Every structure is written in structure tokens, then in C-alpha cells.
Amino acid sequence: MALTIEANYSKKVGLPGYSSHQFSLSLKAEITDLNQVPAEAARLYRLLQDGVDSSIKEIGWLPEAKPTNGNGHSNGNGHSNGHSRNGNGNGAPQPNGHCDQWNCTAKQQELIIRIVDDNRLDKAEVERLAQDRFGKGVKQLNKLDASGFIEELFERYPRPRTNGNGQGNGYQRQNAPAR
Numbered sequence: 001m002a003l004t005i006e007a008n009y010s011k012k013v014g015l016p017g018y019s020s021h022q023f024s025l026s027l028k029a030e031i032t033d034l035n036q037v038p039a040e041a042a043r044l045y046r047l048l049q050d051g052v053d054s055s056i057k058e059i060g061w062l063p064e065a066k067p068t069n070g071n072g073h074s075n076g077n078g079h080s081n082g083h084s085r086n087g088n089g090n091g092a093p094q095p096n097g098h099c100d101q102w103n104c105t106a107k108q109q110e111l112i113i114r115i116v117d118d119n120r121l122d123k124a125e126v127e128r129l130a131q132d133r134f135g136k137g138v139k140q141l142n143k144l145d146a147s148g149f150i151e152e153l154f155e156r157y158p159r160p161r162t163n164g165n166g167q168g169n170g171y172q173r174q175n176a177p178a179r
Contacts, residue, residue: 002030005040009048011056014136016101023056102139104146111150112138119157126153 010024025048031040102109116126130138134145141149
């Protein structure tokens with residue numbers, strides 16, 4: 001007697017301009033023995049995840065950012081005066097001189113970059129962590145998401161590198177337990 005197992009996988013990705021896109025796949029498979037369920041479920045999940053992840057990379061059309069105050073300044077979802085908004089309301093150039101658009105605050109952006117740089121983290125791995133945890137890339141994290149992401153980074157990388165004289169680099173939380 002054949003048994004049917006059904007698996008679904010869906011992912012929603014936040015995009016600039018308060019936009020998002022979502023993609024979902026479902027599969028059915030037949031098995032003949034209940035002992036096959038764990039292996040078949042794992043196989044279906046891998047297939048679905050690979051299919052969704054490879055398909056959702058195509059962003060497609062995005063809505064254009066529209067001015068909100070009538071003076072031609074962006075609403076924070078696009079570039080303005082040659083610089084991007086960073087989620088905290090100012091359109092000032094970013095500290096690194098780039099016009100990369102971040103949705104979190106400038107201080108959160110600086111802290112994330114500092115943790116990544118100081119720990120020599122693989123940026124692709126950091127991006128995957130944000131995707132896995134929040135369903136969006138690091139630059140698309142809003143203020144609340146970025147706060148949770150920073151906490152995740154602190155948990156994974158609790159000890160900052162020292163500067164040669166035994167002192168840390170100062171980005172660790174004040175309330176962190178002594179190590």
C-alpha cells in the first residue's frame with residue numbers, strides 16, 4: 001500500500017520601497033513504508049528549498065520611490081541627493097563614503113559592519129544568516145530586525161578581537177557577562 005507525503009516550502013523577501021515578493025512550491029511523493037518518512041521528508045525539503053531559493057533571486061519589477069514632502073526628497077526607499085536614506089531619517093552620506101541603502105539606523109549599520117570586519121566574517125555567510133533569520137538581506141533589515149540581528153551576532157561572536165595590548169575593540173554590549 002502506497003502512502004502519500006506532501007511538503008510545502010515558501011519564502012517571502014522584503015525589498016526596497018516597502019515591497020516584497022514571495023514564492024512557494026509544493027511536492028507530493030509516494031512511499032511504501034512509514035520508516036521512509038524521515039528520509040523522504042528531508043529529501044523533499046532540500047528539493048523545495050533549493051527550488052524556491054534559486055527562483056526567488058529574480059527580483060523583477062520594483063515600485064519607484066515617491067517623494068513624500070513635495071520637495072523632491074526621497075521617502076527613504078531610494079537615493080536622494082546622491083546618497084541613500086539609512087532608515088533613521090537623515091539622507092547624509094554613509095560613514096564609508098558609499099551610497100549603499102540600509103533600512104536600519106546609521107549606528108546599527110556601523111555596528112554590523114564593525115562586527116563583520118573585526119571578526120573577519122564572510123559577508124556571504126552573514127547575508128545568509130540574515131536571510132535565514134529574517135527572510136531578507138542585511139541591508140533590508142529595519143531598525144527592529146537589525147537589533148535582533150546584532151543580538152544574534154553578539155551571541156555567535158561574543159569576544160571581540162583585541163588590539164594587541166589586550167584591550168577589546170569596544171563594541172561588546174555593556175551588560176555582557178565578564179569572560
